[in-house]
Amino acid sequence: MARITLDHIRHAYNEKARAAGDYALKEVHHEWEDGGAYALLGPSGCGKTTLLNIISGLLRPSEGRIAFDGADVTDLSTEERNIAQVFQFPVVYDTMTVYDNLAFPLRNRQVPEAEVDRRVRDILEMTDLSGMATRRARGLTADQKQKISLGRGLVRADVNAILFDEPLTVIDPHMKWVLRSQLKRLHRQSGFTMVYVTHDQTEALTFADKVVVMYDGQIVQIGTPAELFETPRHTFVGYFIGSPGMNVMPASIDGATASVGGQTIALSAAPRLPAAGRIELGIRPEFVKLERGGLPVQVEKVEDIGRHKIVRARFAGQKLAIVVPEEEEIPAEAGIRFDPSAIGVFADSWRVGMGA
Amino acid sequence: MEKTWNNKAWFMVLPVLVLVAFSAVIPLMTVVNYSVQDTFGNNEFFWAGTQWFEEILSSDRFWDALGRNLLFSGIILAIEIPLGIFIALKMPKAGLGVPICLVTMALPLLVPWNVVGTIWQVFGRSDIGLLGYAANAIGLDYNYVNDPFDAWVTVIVMDVWHWTSLVVLLCYASLVSIPDAYYQAARIDGASRLAIFRFIQLPKMKRVLLIAFLLRFMDSFMIYTEPFVVTGGGPGNSTTFLSIDLVKMALGQFDLGPAAAMSLIYFLIILLLSWVFYTVMTSHDAEA
Numbered sequence: 001m002a003r004i005t006l007d008h009i010r011h012a013y014n015e016k017a018r019a020a021g022d023y024a025l026k027e028v029h030h031e032w033e034d035g036g037a038y039a040l041l042g043p044s045g046c047g048k049t050t051l052l053n054i055i056s057g058l059l060r061p062s063e064g065r066i067a068f069d070g071a072d073v074t075d076l077s078t079e080e081r082n083i084a085q086v087f088q089f090p091v092v093y094d095t096m097t098v099y100d101n102l103a104f105p106l107r108n109r110q111v112p113e114a115e116v117d118r119r120v121r122d123i124l125e126m127t128d129l130s131g132m133a134t135r136r137a138r139g140l141t142a143d144q145k146q147k148i149s150l151g152r153g154l155v156r157a158d159v160n161a162i163l164f165d166e167p168l169t170v171i172d173p174h175m176k177w178v179l180r181s182q183l184k185r186l187h188r189q190s191g192f193t194m195v196y197v198t199h200d201q202t203e204a205l206t207f208a209d210k211v212v213v214m215y216d217g218q219i220v221q222i223g224t225p226a227e228l229f230e231t232p233r234h235t236f237v238g239y240f241i242g243s244p245g246m247n248v249m250p251a252s253i254d255g256a257t258a259s260v261g262g263q264t265i266a267l268s269a270a271p272r273l274p275a276a277g278r279i280e281l282g283i284r285p286e287f288v289k290l291e292r293g294g295l296p297v298q299v300e301k302v303e304d305i306g307r308h309k310i311v312r313a314r315f316a317g318q319k320l321a322i323v324v325p326e327e328e329e330i331p332a333e334a335g336i337r338f339d340p341s342a343i344g345v346f347a348d349s350w351r352v353g354m355g356a
Numbered sequence: 357m358e359k360t361w362n363n364k365a366w367f368m369v370l371p372v373l374v375l376v377a378f379s380a381v382i383p384l385m386t387v388v389n390y391s392v393q394d395t396f397g398n399n400e401f402f403w404a405g406t407q408w409f410e411e412i413l414s415s416d417r418f419w420d421a422l423g424r425n426l427l428f429s430g431i432i433l434a435i436e437i438p439l440g441i442f443i444a445l446k447m448p449k450a451g452l453g454v455p456i457c458l459v460t461m462a463l464p465l466l467v468p469w470n471v472v473g474t475i476w477q478v479f480g481r482s483d484i485g486l487l488g489y490a491a492n493a494i495g496l497d498y499n500y501v502n503d504p505f506d507a508w509v510t511v512i513v514m515d516v517w518h519w520t521s522l523v524v525l526l527c528y529a530s531l532v533s534i535p536d537a538y539y540q541a542a543r544i545d546g547a548s549r550l551a552i553f554r555f556i557q558l559p560k561m562k563r564v565l566l567i568a569f570l571l572r573f574m575d576s577f578m579i580y581t582e583p584f585v586v587t588g589g590g591p592g593n594s595t596t597f598l599s600i601d602l603v604k605m606a607l608g609q610f611d612l613g614p615a616a617a618m619s620l621i622y623f624l625i626i627l628l629l630s631w632v633f634y635t636v637m638t639s640h641d642a643e644a
C-alpha cells in the first residue's frame with residue numbers, strides 16, 4: 001500500500017530513439033494516491049504497458065524518478081519494491097500444482113506455511129479454482145491458467161501495489177465480469193493501490209475510481225468516469241470514451257457563437273481562445289437532439305442497438321453521430337439542435353475554458 | 357461421418373516402401389541370413405542355427421566391449437547434457453554475441469567424423485601435438501598410445517568437444533522460445549535463480565533434452581570412426597567398442613556368421629535401450 005509519485009518520467013527503449021526524441025513514454029508527472037484504483041486506458045502502443053513496467057521496476061525509466069510513499073525506488077528491483085503484477089497472457093509454472101503455483105510467491109518470501117495455506121485457500125475460493133487445487137497447472141485451459149496468474153498477483157498480503165496488464169484479455173466474457181467485480185471487492189476490502197491497464201473502456205470505467213487516459217506516450221487526462229465523459233480535456237478522450245465517441249468538428253469562433261461549415265451554433269459563453277490554433281467543437285452524440293426544424297442534417301444510416309438508436313448523419317459536410325432513445329421516431333425532415341452546455345471547444349485538440 | 361476408404365492411396369506410399377526395403381529391410385535380412393549360417397568361402401553356406409548367437413553371448417570379448425560401450429555412453433552423457441545446458445544458459449540472448457556464439461558452437465558439428473579423429477590424433481601426440489606436448493611439458497605423463505586411461509580421456513574429451521554443441525543448440529533453441537513474461541513473473545514472484553531454472557527453464561527444455569539424450573545415447577553407443585582413427589581400439593583392447601570389434605570380426609577375420617549375429621544383438625540392444633529411455637522419460641508427461 002503506497003502512494004506512487006511519478007516525477008518527470010520519460011522513457012525511450014534505446015539510445016538512438018532517445019537521441020531522436022522518440023520517447024515511448026513522454027513526460028509523465030503525477031502523484032497517485034495510496035489505496036486508489038487506477039485504470040490506465042488507451043489504444044495499443046500508447047505507452048500504458050511501458051508506464052506499468054516502470055512502476056513495477058521491470059523497466060528503468062530513461063529519465064525521471066519514481067517514489068513510493070516519498071521514498072525513491074527508481075534504482076530498486078521489482079522484488080525490493082514489493083510489487084505484484086499480473087500479465088496479459090497466462091504465466092503458470094507447468095510442473096507445479098495449482099496450489100503450489102499460488103503458494104510460490106509466498107514461499108519464496110519465507111511466509112510461514114500456515115499463513116500460506118490460509119492465503120492460498122482464500123484465493124482458490126475467490127478464483128473458483130478450489131476443485132482443482134491438486135491438479136497440475138499444465139493441463140488447464142487458458143482462462144484457468146490466467147486465473148492462476150491473477151491469483152498469484154493477489155495472494156501476497158503486504159504488497160505496495162498490484163499492477164494488472166490487461167489481465168482479462170483471455171478470459172471468457174461472463175467470467176470476466178465476475179472476476180472484475182471480485183477485484184473491485186478485493187480492492188475495497190484490502191485497500192491496495194491497484195493499477196489496471198486496459199484498452200477496454202468498460203473494463204476501465206467499472207474497475208477504477210480514477211481513469212488515466214493515455215495517448216501517444218502521454219497522459220491526456222486523469223479523472224473519474226463521469227469527468228471523462230462530461231468534460232474530456234482532449235479530443236482523444238472524447239473520441240475514446242463513450243460509444244459512439246464524441247463528435248469533433250472543425251469550427252471557427254466569434255464571441256459566443258461558433259460556425260461549422262456555414263452553420264451557426266450558439267455556445268453557452270465565449271471561450272477563452274489561444275492566439276492561434278486549430279479550433280474544433282466537440283459534442284457527445286447523447287447531447288445532439290434530433291427534431292423537426294433546427295439545423296439541417298442528412299440522415300445516412302440508423303443503427304438500432306436495442307437500448308437506443310445511433311443515427312449516422314452528415315451535418316455541414318461533417319460526419320455526426322446522434323443517439324436517439326429507442327422509442328423515439330426519426331422525423332423525415334430532420335433537423336438538429338445542440339445542447340449549448342454540452343459543447344466543448346478544443347484548440348489544437350486540447351479543451352479550452354469557457355466564459356470571460 | 358463415414359470414413360472414405362481409398363485403396364489407391366496405398367500406391368502413393370509404394371515408392372517409400374521400395375526405398376526403405378532396398379536401403380534397410382533387405383540389407384538387414386541378409387544380415388539375418390548370415391547370422392544363422394556358416395561359410396568357409398567359395399560362397400558355400402551351411403546351416404548353423406543359433407550357434408553364433410550362443411557363441412557371442414557367452415564370449416567375454418563381447419561382454420567386455422559392451423561394458424566399454426555402456427561406460428563410454430554413460431560418461432559422455434553425464435558430461436555433455438549438464439555441460440550443454442550450462443553453456444546454453446550462459447549464451448547471450450540478443451546482440452552480436454548471438455551469431456558469434458551460434459557459429460562457434462556449430463563448427464565442431466560440421467567437421468567430418470574421421471577428420472575429428474585425425475585432428476585429435478595429431479593434437480594428442482606427445483612429440484608434435486599441441487595437447488600432448490603441452491601436457492608433458494607441464495609434467496603430466498600423458499600418452500594415449502600406451503596408457504589405457506589416457507586413451508579413454510582422449511576419446512571422451514574428443515566426443516565432448518565434438519557433440520556438446522548439439523545439446524547446446526537444442527537447449528538454446530528452447531530457451532529463447534520462453535516468453536519474457538515468464539522471467540518477469542518470476543522476478544515479481546521473488547523466485548531465486550535456481551527456482552527459475554527448476555520451474556521455468558528446465559520444464560521448457562524437457563522435450564528437447566529428451567531428444568538430445570536419445571540422439572547422444574544412440575550415437576555414442578554406435579561410435580566407431582573417431583576412436584578407430586585415434587586409438588584403433590587400443591592400447592590392447594581398452595578402447596575397443598562393439599562397433600570396432602564388429603568390424604574387426606567381419607572384415608578383419610571375415611567371420612561373417614558371428615559378425616552378423618553380433619550386429620543383430622547390437623542392434624536389438626540399442627533398440628531396447630532407446631525404447632526404455634523414451635518410455636521412462638515420457639511417462640512423466642502422461643500422468644500430468
